[in-house]
Amino acid sequence: MRKNWVLHGALAVFAAHVATPAVAQIIKPNERAQAIKQHPQIVAQFGGAISGPVATYVSNVGAKVATTAGLKDQCTFTVINSDVVNAFAVPGCYIYITRGLMTIMNSEDELASVLGHEVGHIVGKHSLKRTQASTLSTIGAIALGIATKSEEIMQTAGQLAQVYTLSYSRKQENESDDYGVRYLQANGYNLYAASDMLAALAAQEALDAKVKNRQSRDVPTWARSHPITTERVARTANAARAAKASRDVPPELVRPYLTALSGLRVGDDPEQGFVDGRRFSHPSMKITFEVPQGFSLNNTTEAVEIEGPNSLKGRFGGGMPLTGGLDAYAIAKAKETLGQTPANIGIATPGTTNGMPTVTLLARAQTRSGLVDVGVIAYSLNGRAFHFVMMGPADGLSPTFPITQTFRELSATEITALRPRELEIVTVRAGDTVASLSARMAYPDFKTERFLMINGMSAERPLRPGELLKIVRFSPAGR
Structure with missing residues (x-):
């Protein structure tokens, strides 16, 4: 018997519109079989899969979300070795999230909001409803402005990249947001995590534009396939407020999330x-x-x-x-x-x-x-x-x-002299400042801006002794 979740305020309205379909209607055997077949190709195309504590952590959080969606033991969650900030879902409930996106989030709650959103696309069968038109960013298709049958382009981009680049409609995104909020509520997470995650995406894109000395794009990389509008951001935040959610209760699960991220590769492999x-x-x-x-x-x-x-x-x-x-x-x-x-x-x-x-x-x-x-x-x-x-x-x-x-x-x-970078999780001590911790960032420029961005902080927020924060260091020799 499926547990009946108790929702409040605006979330009760959401639930009325996003009731999870019967399991048999969500994942069909042929979809699962195709996802299993495609999985090695997708993993290889996007830089390989990451194993270890972070992979286990993501799978465990994903399992909680999937169970809430009525998909217990039917979804597979994979962290892929790409610095691109993205997450995507493949019919058959194979969910992929990049280490780039993991790096800029700061709590298990934010992770659950992303995974819940992607599971929502599966439950809503959005991939089957999208227009099957590729937006592959290849030289032949983009620079020449034509659809070619170039062997190099097909090998480089691959038809599987359509899963990664096709855009969802606003209606589909809103519906998936609703599922995601429902899953956050059901699992006892902070409902503001979704808006926090969207803010992190915007901050990352703005900093990337500044570092590369270019104009910021209208939407972050993740939003190329998940269109973000101010209406969506406001809608998610309004849902949390209408449900009388608190910014601090329940507290977002920061420590277990950051502990799992310790040593995660940052930047290029x-x-x-x-x-x-x-x-x-x-x-x-x-x-x-x-x-x-x-x-x-x-x-x-x-x-x-x-x-x-x-x-x-x-x-x-x-x-x-x-x-x-x-x-x-x-x-x-x-x-x-x-x-x-x-x-x-x-x-x-x-x-x-x-x-x-x-x-x-x-x-x-x-x-x-x-x-x-x-x-x-x-x-x-x-x-x-x-x-x-x-x-x-x-x-x-x-x-x-x-x-x-x-x-x-x-x-x-x-x-x-070429050394990879990785995340180091540090405990703030008395006397630490944004300036002193930023100075430890393994970059030649924008040290403070990078530190604030990956920690989801404003320059005005005081540091709290005992809290965990992220810095980026050069990996020790041999790693």
Whole structure:
């Protein structure tokens, strides 16, 4: 027999509209089978799964939420090794949350609000109701403005990425919010956790924009697939107030959450290389390059995405053993990027950059929005092939594009200096200040802003001796 949860005020209204369907109607055997089959691919695509205490903790909290939703022992919760701030649900009740999102939250209550929201999408069968139109952020589809059948694009983005990028409607988001609030209430969590989590997302996006010297996007990364509006934020906060919830009662579960996060990787994983400002470096491949002022880098599991002014976009990839000639490699990358787009591909021109053999070629593509130039420069280094693909308006590229000239091999000293970062959980002592703790942050800039953001704090909030807070440190050698 399902337990009847006692709800109050606005939550009782929510419950009337979000009654959980019968279990048999929520997860069908074919959905579960498909989710099980896709799971290894999704995990690999997003950087692998994280194991250990944090994974166990998330699974336990998720199990509580799933049980409340009438899905006891039917959902799987996975923490994926990505610094991107996101969470998503796959039909069959496979829920994924990134370590990037875990890093900016500060309590079990906030975690439960995210997992409850995603379970709400499963209960509401929202994935089946969405328009099956991909918004994959690939060079071919975005920069060229066309739908291609590029082999490289399909391998890089993968059709599974649709699960990650497709946007929910406002109605679906509101419904999932309602489920999430209901699950918070049923499990005795603080109802303000949902609005706290949304505030953390906004703070993270604002700081990211400041660090990268760009205008803040309208919504955080997580909200690309979960549209956030001021109405939604206010609606969630109003629900907590209408239920006569308190900011302090019940207290949010901070200590167990932060304890589970101790040692969690922050930022790029060494296996995927490091972005440090305008520079990308990969210690095991022993390579580095730098982009000019005004450009930004986004490190993904498959490649490094580059974005600059005047509609310039690019992508850096490679690292596989070079088989065949470098000219054939460059031509293949151009064709893979262009797909079936009508284009004139120029002659592959050999050269050298920083002592490495190179091949450069330019192509001009006819797109719906006009002519676009595509430039490819391929390098041979230590028997491996690397490449840039740059795109921009016609006559906007050059074979000696500045970014491509900075590609070089790392020295042993530089490789040693590349160190991953991780969370350290510290206990505030008498005399500690925001300034003293911020000074310990393992970043060259924005130390105070980063410290305040990951702890969900304002600069005015006093520190309380004995409370736990997060700082980011360099990982000890060997980790």
